Amino acid sequence: MNAYRYAVILQQSLKLDKGGSTAVTGILIHGQKLVVANVGDSRAVMSKNGVMSNKEVVDAIKSIKDPQTAAKHLIEEAISKEQR
16 A cells, blocks of 8 residues: 555544444354353343343343343343233
């Protein structure tokens, strides 16, 4: 890449906001073991028998930054909904 093109790209990048990405992935091994991993602030939620919809889950935890607190809150919400 020539110096002029590099300078133009650098100048444009200063005008843009920081970029970023997050990811979450899971794999079910032999139908027995589920392994889930994340990078960044992505979260994975697994539901059995549809106790909560995706929207309900997102709404319930979108403002909670700590993953353990979010998980605890989801468990409490799911138990509460199941008991109704």
